[in-house]
Amino acid sequence: MTKICTSDRLSSNRSENSLLNLTKKFLKLLRSSKDKSIDINMAAAHLNVQKRRVYDIINVLEGLGLLGKWSVNCSKWIGGDIDNHIASDSDNKENINSEEEKNISKEERTLDCQIEELNREINILSQSEKNLENAYVTFSDLQSIPSLRNKLIFSIKAPSDTVLEVPKYEKGSYKLNLSAESGNIMVYYVSDEQLN
Structure with a gap:
């Protein structure tokens, strides 16, 4: 039986909703629109996040000069070729490497638990009177x-x-x-x- 810690589930959910991942999804959504403009309410609904998270993304992209206000709730891409700013194959490889690192970390935690259990068992064995009689x-x-x-x-x-x-x-x-x-x-x- 595999134990899943609450913190593992939380960190997984956090990484999916990190500003970086949301920005990548936002840019893909923006790219799919005809005129490279996006409605903030529609983006929040599509990304399944609060509007303030979309505003965080918009503010950063506006600060970088990549996005401009089109109307009150609408922004338009002004940063040239949007594909240059969306995850490339190397980013995908980094994500794969990140998955490998997560798997390795999980294996390390499993091994650490097993080592800890073995140390506990060795302590129990070494403190047993019956075993001490035969320790020569x-x-x-x-x-x-x-x-x-x-x-x-x-x-x-x-x-x-x-x-x-x-x-x-x-x-x-x-x-x-x-x-x-x-x-x-x-x-x-x-x-x-x-x-x-």
């Missing part, structure tokens, strides 16, 4: 790790509030500091030789 490695587990062969190996059993510090020293010299406030820290020498 054996000597043979350590010996089976190729990168640990012929290395000096120590095992540490410590409380969860343990702080581990490894200060930098000259090459070949190492020091490890462990501190905890809630219990004892146990350090075991495992081996630096392979099992035969």
Whole structure:
């Protein structure tokens, strides 16, 4: 089942009624008229918006010198070839890319939700007493790790509030500091030789 957030529906509706999209629709409507003139009331009804939104578009186009007042409720295109101002194929490609971006964003949100759910489940597993009883490695587990062969190996059993510090020293010299406030820290020498 797909969950649709209210904000997703609102943003979709907003983008359809954005000033840019309404202006493109307005210009197409204007282009389809015989004398490139348009009645404001008819445009508002056709675009299914309030008249003030049409006035916003008209005011911008008049300010750019592309539209002129023809009468009280009528405006006429005076900006040359109207097709130069209507969405071209590159604009359509941008819209397609925008759709791809929306799909990618949706997938990212889905993945984020899945990661969050996995992290919650890992926390539940790691806090279970039954799982903690079995949270250990054996000597043979350590010996089976190729990168640990012929290395000096120590095992540490410590409380969860343990702080581990490894200060930098000259090459070949190492020091490890462990501190905890809630219990004892146990350090075991495992081996630096392979099992035969």
